[in-house]
Amino acid sequence: MKLIRFGAFGSEKPGIEIDGVRYDVSNIVRDYDEDFFADGGLEKLKATFDASKAAVVSNDVRLGAPVRRPGKIICIGLNYRKHAEESGMTVPTEPVVFFKATSSVIGPNDTIVIPKNSKKTDWEVELAVVIGKRANYVSEAEALDYVAGYVLHNDVSEREFQLERGGQWVKGKSCDTFAPLGPYLVTRDEVANPNKLNLWLKLNGKKVQDGNTDDFIFNVQEVISYLSQYMSLMPGDIISTGTPEGVGLGFKPPVYLKEGDVIELGIEGLGQARQEVVAYKG
Structure with a gap:
């Protein structure tokens, strides 16, 4: 899995990239931070994410630090x-x-x-x-x-x-x-x-x-x-x-x-x- 954060500096949202397509996961993840990793966020994200229901993020949108x-x-x-x-x-x-x-x-x-x-x-x-x-x-x-x-x-x-x-x-x-x-x-x-x-x-x-x-x-x-x-x-x-x-x-x-x-x-x-x-x- 590839984790991304996208949007304006200081207002980034969490997303993932699969086969070159970027998806918004801010509806299921608050952000990729200490709490996310400590609470088993990676496993929960893998179990919850459904590409057919996720919003696609344009490749033109700025990427922040992941x-x-x-x-x-x-x-x-x-x-x-x-x-x-x-x-x-x-x-x-x-x-x-x-x-x-x-x-x-x-x-x-x-x-x-x-x-x-x-x-x-x-x-x-x-x-x-x-x-x-x-x-x-x-x-x-x-x-x-x-x-x-x-x-x-x-x-x-x-x-x-x-x-x-x-x-x-x-x-x-x-x-x-x-x-x-x-x-x-x-x-x-x-x-x-x-x-x-x-x-x-x-x-x-x-x-x-x-x-x-x-x-x-x-x-x-x-x-x-x-x-x-x-x-x-x-x-x-x-x-x-x-x-x-x-x-x-x-x-x-x-x-x-x-x-x-x-x-x-x-x-x-x-x-x-x-x-x-x-x-x-x-």
């Missing part, structure tokens, strides 16, 4: 071997963990805004995992049982804020519009192996990232189990699992986003997204 304001976005840094190498950083022996502010979430095709005073805004295509039920101290063997589904994420990053201004990475990751999610949440049953998915990103039509999650240093099960040792993973929480090589920071000389750039990205089975880039005006 999860409504997650409780937290947890990111794993330097989680692909080749990306760690291009960044000139040591391959980590434990997952590098940081948070991304939920206020940075936008829809899959919304505009990315280069923040005020930014000189080094960068791109990162990532596989994101949506937690389906509360997880504490889970083993790697049972970790996937706690997954609701998977979603495409562009972990937009300001490298100067992240790496040159002291403190933690979070301030280089949390600017408004820095977390485009979607187009949809693909439920766990439709993804045979999250640790073997192709993912890619194009900048102005040129493919700059072309990787596979089989290059993970820490796979999805390891990351979920690891994080659950230190915090409660709550329904609707998002874990972004890192990016493959090909980010702007890794170019020689580095290449960063500028107004007018167009980003296209996708993950095998999880759809594609497109984001135009503008400069902050204020």
Whole structure:
């Protein structure tokens, strides 16, 4: 099942997509949020939905992020071997963990805004995992049982804020519009192996990232189990699992986003997204 949210920013409604057709399910689901996942919403939706009685949503309608304001976005840094190498950083022996502010979430095709005073805004295509039920101290063997589904994420990053201004990475990751999610949440049953998915990103039509999650240093099960040792993973929480090589920071000389750039990205089975880039005006 593919979950979508559609409509104007801040007023999205829940829907599903089946064979390329989008349906409104707001008559049976309030929204895709913590309560929905915690209350067995996925199972109820599967049992209740009837395409013959559902309103069809035009493909022209804007898509929002497929999860409504997650409780937290947890990111794993330097989680692909080749990306760690291009960044000139040591391959980590434990997952590098940081948070991304939920206020940075936008829809899959919304505009990315280069923040005020930014000189080094960068791109990162990532596989994101949506937690389906509360997880504490889970083993790697049972970790996937706690997954609701998977979603495409562009972990937009300001490298100067992240790496040159002291403190933690979070301030280089949390600017408004820095977390485009979607187009949809693909439920766990439709993804045979999250640790073997192709993912890619194009900048102005040129493919700059072309990787596979089989290059993970820490796979999805390891990351979920690891994080659950230190915090409660709550329904609707998002874990972004890192990016493959090909980010702007890794170019020689580095290449960063500028107004007018167009980003296209996708993950095998999880759809594609497109984001135009503008400069902050204020």
